[in-house]
Amino acid sequence: MAETDTDKNDKPEEPGKKKGGGLMTQLVLAVVLGCTAFGTVWFMPARSSGTAECPAADAAGTKVTMLPELPLSELTFIEMEPMIITLGEDASSRNLRIGITLETAKADQESILFAQPKLRDAFTGYLRALEVADIEDPNSIIRLRAQLQRRAEVILGNQSVRGVLITDFVIR
Known part of the structure; x- marks a missing residue:
């Protein structure tokens, strides 16, 4: 009897034979994907500003606008009195001694000096709420600094305080 097409198709596949691509197919796919990724990065249009801009965000995720740099002759630093904050609620509480200096434009110096009691109050409220473990972390x-900056911006406006410098930081 003659063998038909249906008999040939009904035969089971050999167990050693695999379907799909082999090692060569995987290598070709890897090379094609690598070339695509390289080409995407290489031919991506560059920014026209000449400087790389990184959109910054504060802890809440809102966009922070960067202030333009001022010449050093137009900057001033206002050193606040050192603050001693009690951390924790129990009798064996530890103390934080922190010195803060505010960087500002000379034109804003008077308004910052006038608002210093409000700044101290806001800074004290934030620092008092911290746990000792939060402060002992090396990245804290x-x-x-970012949280103190944010509180200064809320009280004085976004343009007044250009930076918060922590000049003293001791936990006892």
Whole structure:
């Protein structure tokens, strides 16, 4: 009897034979994807400003606008009295001694000196709410500076305080 097409198709596949691509197909796919990624980055249009801009965000995720740089002759630094804050609620509480200096334009110096009691109150309220573990973290100084900056901006406006410098930081 003659073999028909249906008999050939009904035969099971050999167990050693695989369907799909082999090693060569995977290599070709890897090279094509690599070339695509490289081409995307290489031919991406460059920014026209000449300087790289990184959109900054504060802890809440809102966009922070960067102030234009002022010449050093137009800047001044206002040193606040050192603050001693009690951390924790129990009798064995620890103290934080912190010195803060505000960077500002000379034109804004008077308004910042006038508002210093409000700034101290806002800074004290924030620092008092911190836990000792929050402060002992090596990266906490960055968050601390950003939070103090944010409180200064709320009280004085976004353009007044250009930076908060922590000049003294002791936990006892």
